[in-house]
Amino acid sequence: MKISNLALVSAVVGTFAAGIAMGDGHAADVVKQRNDVMEALSKNLKTLGDMAKGEQAYDAAVAAEAATLLVAAAQIDPDTLYIEGTSTAEFEKTRAKPEIWDNLEDVKAKSAALADAAVAMEAAAGVDLASLQAAMGPLGQSCGSCHKVYRAPKN
Amino acid sequence: MVRPLPVLALLVAFGAGSYWFVTRPAPAPDMGGLTGDAAKGEQIFWAGGCASCHAAEGATGEAKLVLAGGRAFPSDFGTFYAPNISPDPEAGIGDWSMSDLARAMQAGVSPDGRHYYPAFPYTSYQNADLQDLADLHAFMKTLPADSTANRPHDVGFPFNIRRNLGGWKWLFTTEGWQVDGDLSDIEVRGRYLAEALGHCGECHTDRNGLGALDVDRWMAGAPNPTGEGRIPNITPAALDWSEADIAEYLNSGFTPDYDSAGGHMADVVENTAKLPPEDRAAIAAYLKRLAPVTNE
Numbered sequence: 001m002k003i004s005n006l007a008l009v010s011a012v013v014g015t016f017a018a019g020i021a022m023g024d025g026h027a028a029d030v031v032k033q034r035n036d037v038m039e040a041l042s043k044n045l046k047t048l049g050d051m052a053k054g055e056q057a058y059d060a061a062v063a064a065e066a067a068t069l070l071v072a073a074a075q076i077d078p079d080t081l082y083i084e085g086t087s088t089a090e091f092e093k094t095r096a097k098p099e100i101w102d103n104l105e106d107v108k109a110k111s112a113a114l115a116d117a118a119v120a121m122e123a124a125a126g127v128d129l130a131s132l133q134a135a136m137g138p139l140g141q142s143c144g145s146c147h148k149v150y151r152a153p154k155n
Numbered sequence: 156m157v158r159p160l161p162v163l164a165l166l167v168a169f170g171a172g173s174y175w176f177v178t179r180p181a182p183a184p185d186m187g188g189l190t191g192d193a194a195k196g197e198q199i200f201w202a203g204g205c206a207s208c209h210a211a212e213g214a215t216g217e218a219k220l221v222l223a224g225g226r227a228f229p230s231d232f233g234t235f236y237a238p239n240i241s242p243d244p245e246a247g248i249g250d251w252s253m254s255d256l257a258r259a260m261q262a263g264v265s266p267d268g269r270h271y272y273p274a275f276p277y278t279s280y281q282n283a284d285l286q287d288l289a290d291l292h293a294f295m296k297t298l299p300a301d302s303t304a305n306r307p308h309d310v311g312f313p314f315n316i317r318r319n320l321g322g323w324k325w326l327f328t329t330e331g332w333q334v335d336g337d338l339s340d341i342e343v344r345g346r347y348l349a350e351a352l353g354h355c356g357e358c359h360t361d362r363n364g365l366g367a368l369d370v371d372r373w374m375a376g377a378p379n380p381t382g383e384g385r386i387p388n389i390t391p392a393a394l395d396w397s398e399a400d401i402a403e404y405l406n407s408g409f410t411p412d413y414d415s416a417g418g419h420m421a422d423v424v425e426n427t428a429k430l431p432p433e434d435r436a437a438i439a440a441y442l443k444r445l446a447p448v449t450n451e
Contacts, residue, residue: 041413042412042413042414043413045409045413046412046413049403049407049409049413052403053399053400053403054399055399136403136406136407136409137406137407137428139407140406140407140408140409140415140416140424141407141408141421141424141425141428143408143409143415144408144415144416144417144421144424144425145215145421147415147416147417147418147421148416148417148418148419148420148421148422149213151417151418152383152384153379153383153384153385153417153418154384
């Protein structure tokens with residue numbers, strides 16, 4: 001479980017590094033990769049969140065590792081994630097609204113806020129349960145601040 | 156022999172009288188000797204979700220306290236624009252008394268006696284405690300004034316005749332609570348937060364052709380007025396999350412699958428995140444007491 005999680009994040013981060021190096025982005029790949037990033041965020045958030053809710057016993061080492069992987073996924077450059085031509089207008093398997101590309105600076109600012117919240121979680125997760133719990137709200141709201149404007153509803 | 160003209164005149168007079176009676180705006184409530192506590196009022200402000208509609212769209216942080224209005228709300232009847240409720244005495248509501256605010260929120264009537272459209276959720280706020288509204292009034296006085304003028308609603312005939320809204324209220328305002336019976340103190344608190352202040356039912360309950368809530372399907376979901384997707388059924392028939400899951404969702408916006416809240420619900424979570432944890436747990440406990448309603 002831990003290994004596959006690590007592998008997932010490494011693969012996601014690695015793909016993006018490769019993408020930057022080649023300087024080309026095939027739109028369908030970008031959609032897939034963006035969904036993988038969201039999946040990687042979600043997986044590590046589950047570890048942290050289930051501890052925050054008391055559904056999983058708090059373990060400082062496990063929490064810290066999840067937070068580190070979270071930071072890796074959250075710090076992926078939005079310039080590689082949000083390539084033009086990858087919105088709901090072009091693809092079914094995305095919920096990224098076309099408005100993203102009218103407000104790219106705002107999207108980048110919100111992406112930076114997510115990275116900051118993830119770094120704050122990384123600092124808190126290994127300390128104790130109360131610190132982890134306190135970092136959960138701001139982290140979730142950084143997700144919501146983007147999703148409320150730029151994500152289309154399911155279906 | 157019946158003379159038609161006087162009978163007709165009598166009927167018209169009776170009709171006009173009934174219309175006048177039914178559509179008359181409710182008077183301002185007597186606030187007694189209540190005084191407002193601004194610090195407590197801030198909790199009411201977030202629980203009531205005021206900023207979600209009256210602050211600028213996309214506002215964050217301190218900007219959420221600038222209640223300049225202007226945000227558009229499309230509906231079947233036209234587009235409503237949230238008014239300025241900042242303390243500016245001209246453009247906003249800076250000259251409103253505590254009683255004016257209570258009348259607006261509980262009866263949906265302006266200080267000069269005009270009906271508000273039910274886009275303003277006074278049918279929920281009617282159940283708010285007067286003390287809480289006094290506290291809210293005190294808090295709102297502390298917010299920054301903004302001189303943005305109100306944008307008139309874009310509503311066509313016959314919905315643009317405000318007096319008719321008195322008839323709407325007469326027909327559709329249901330007093331009391333939707334969830335009744337033997338409730339624990341926590342569930343009663345949750346009901347107050349969800350039904351009165353939080354006005355959850357305004358979006359999560361479907362409406363009839365005239366925009367009145369279908370209370371037989373309380374919180375069973377509704378079409379999204381923005382036209383995107385559907386607002387979910389949150390009765391136990393559809394929402395199987397644990398109380399801890401619901402409370403966490405209201406704190407961070409994370410679902411049990413660690414997807415995150417989007418759309419207008421992300422705004423709601425920004426508000427509920429500012430409440431004490433016991434209040435989020437109370438809302439969760441209340442939702443568990445809803446009558447399960449299935450969607451066919």
